[in-house]
Amino acid sequence: MPIKRIFSFFKRLFRKKKNVKLGLYGPPNSGKTTLANRICLDWLGEELGEVSHIPHETREVKVKEKVVIEGKGKKRIEFSIVDTPGIATKIDYEDFLKHGLSEEEAKKRAKEATKGVIEAIKWIDNVDAVLVVLDATKNPINQVNITILGNLEARKIPFLIVANKIDLKKADVERVKEAFPNYKVVGISAKHGINMDELYEKILEML
Amino acid sequence: MVRKKEKKEKKPEKGIKIKYIPYEVLKKDKDFECLFEPLKESYLIIIDAKIKPEEEAKIIEKTMENINLKFKGIEISAIDFENVDASLQQGIKGLFSKISEKVVGRKKGITLIGPADVIKAMEKDPDALFIHLR
Numbered sequence: 001m002p003i004k005r006i007f008s009f010f011k012r013l014f015r016k017k018k019n020v021k022l023g024l025y026g027p028p029n030s031g032k033t034t035l036a037n038r039i040c041l042d043w044l045g046e047e048l049g050e051v052s053h054i055p056h057e058t059r060e061v062k063v064k065e066k067v068v069i070e071g072k073g074k075k076r077i078e079f080s081i082v083d084t085p086g087i088a089t090k091i092d093y094e095d096f097l098k099h100g101l102s103e104e105e106a107k108k109r110a111k112e113a114t115k116g117v118i119e120a121i122k123w124i125d126n127v128d129a130v131l132v133v134l135d136a137t138k139n140p141i142n143q144v145n146i147t148i149l150g151n152l153e154a155r156k157i158p159f160l161i162v163a164n165k166i167d168l169k170k171a172d173v174e175r176v177k178e179a180f181p182n183y184k185v186v187g188i189s190a191k192h193g194i195n196m197d198e199l200y201e202k203i204l205e206m207l
Numbered sequence: 208m209v210r211k212k213e214k215k216e217k218k219p220e221k222g223i224k225i226k227y228i229p230y231e232v233l234k235k236d237k238d239f240e241c242l243f244e245p246l247k248e249s250y251l252i253i254i255d256a257k258i259k260p261e262e263e264a265k266i267i268e269k270t271m272e273n274i275n276l277k278f279k280g281i282e283i284s285a286i287d288f289e290n291v292d293a294s295l296q297q298g299i300k301g302l303f304s305k306i307s308e309k310v311v312g313r314k315k316g317i318t319l320i321g322p323a324d325v326i327k328a329m330e331k332d333p334d335a336l337f338i339h340l341r
Contacts, residue, residue, distance in 0.1 A: 089267055090280025090323035107276075114271040121264050141331050143284045147267065150260025 020079040020207055021063075023127035025120065025152075027144050028055040028086030030135045031164040035190035036064070036083040042196065043067050048083055054099040056113035058085045061123050071204040079207060082127055085116030087144055124151055129158045129206050136163035136171035136187060140179040149180070158206050160199075163187040167194060223251055223325065223340065230256035239269050246322045247278050251338075257285045257316030266320070281320050284329035284336055288315040 024032040037047040048064045051057060062083045070076040091113050096106035130152055134140050140163075152159045163176040166187045173187035186202050188195045226245045233241065233254055245252060258266075263283065270281050319329065319336065330337040 087267065088280070089270060089283055091271070091274055092279040092323070093276075110274070114274050117271045118268050121268050124264070139330075143263070143282075143329065143331070147260055147263040151264050154260050 020077065020129065021082050021127045022067075022079045022203070022207070023082040023084060023123065023130045024133055025084055025124075025130050025148050026086060026133035027135070027142070028088055029053075030086065030133045031190045032086065032133045033058050033083050035131070035133055035162065035164065035188075036062075036081055038190045038193060038196065039067060039069075039081060040064055042193075043069050048081065054096065054101070054109075056086060056088075056091070056096075056109060056116065058083060059109070059112040059116035060085065061116075061119050069200050069203065071201050075204050077204060077207050079128075082123065084120035084123055085113065087117055087120055087148060088113075089144060091117075124155065124157070127157065130160075131162050131203070132159050133162045133164050133190075134176060136165050136173055136176055137168050140176045149183070159183070160202050160206055161185045162199065164190050167192050224249060225253060226250040227253050227255070230254055230258070233258070233262075239266055242266065242320060243269070243273050243278075246281060246320065247273075249322050249325050251319065251321040251326070254318040254320070256318065257287045257314040258318045259314070278322065278324075280323040282323055282326040282329045283318065283320045284331055285318040286316050286331075286336060288317075 024036055026032050033049045033051050036049065037051065040046055040048045044064070044067060049058060049062050063080050064083075065080045066078060067081050068076055068078045091110050093103075093106040093110035096109050097103065101109065132145070132148055132152070134145060149159070149161075161176065161180055161183050163171070163173045163185055165171050166173060167189035171187070173185065176187075177185045184202060186195065186199050188199050190196075228241055228245075233239065236242075242252060263285075266281075266283065274280055319338070321329070321338070325341060327339040327341045330339065
């Protein structure tokens with residue numbers, strides 16, 4: 001609805017900087033929660049959520065308020081970090097069975113995951129800026145990533161593409177940059193804290 | 208003595224069912240119900256426009272509401288005809304397309320949506336699409 005979008009745009013424009021909400025979006029298993037935990041650990045001393053190798057570990061939106069980051073030029077900003085469930089177009093409970101879950105657990109997880117995706121999409125209108133977290137070991141050109149970026153552009157929400165997992169051999173940050181030449185891309189390893197300083201500087205520039 | 212011919216069981220034909228849905232029909236259907244009936248019957252849907260990102264997001268939302276033990280979700284991909292050729296002539300045509308897109312609300316291209324139990328993946332090249340079947 002265009003009126004809702006215009007209202008959200010002005011709400012973001014005039015909102016005081018201390019109420020900034022930074023959303024983490026991306027496909028499942030790209031490392032959004034790992035990154036949220038890394039940021040919270042670095043600046044608050046505590047983690048935000050649980051991580052797992054099983055997709056759709058995060059099945060509801062989680063918010064951590066009053067995260068304050070400081071840059072080299074002593075610029076500082078306070079924001080809330082919003083960790084969202086991975087956005088997917090299909091969810092099959094049988095995929096969870098392969099990770100050792102029982103049928104009952106797998107079906108429950110699948111149902112929660114579908115609700116999580118819906119919640120993540122609805123939350124797009126509530127964030128002020130976004131880190132689009134992609135797995136740098138995978139082909140970045142897929143419809144989910146394009147849909148996320150397209151929705152952020154349509155809503156005029158500033159975003160930064162984070163190519164995660166650069167600690168892995170198959171990671172290819174250049175491929176991500178070539179896939180999205182018009183956008184800023186930062187390569188990091190959220191798990192091992194690699195290149196986080198550059199990410200924090202880019203977040204300060206964005207916010 | 209005449210041998211009775213053994214009736215051979217007909218093997219199910221390999222193939223894919225395609226349904227065309229005009230973009231104008233999709234736009235009028237706020238809940239995109241026109242998509243899910245054929246998707247649940249294993250049709251690959253072709254829409255004669257590149258749908259907007261907000262529409263894609265809404266379709267993903269509705270897909271999640273429709274997922275059950277039989278229907279696992281969708282694969283979706285779109286080709287934007289305007290980005291295929293970046294020549295100046297196309298650029299001028301692209302400008303008129305952008306204006307008409309604002310007025311009519313329709314972007315040149317196609318969108319394909321297939322059920323996840325039929326379509327394994329849709330791999331995108333800038334001007335081509337590879338559909339991997341299960």
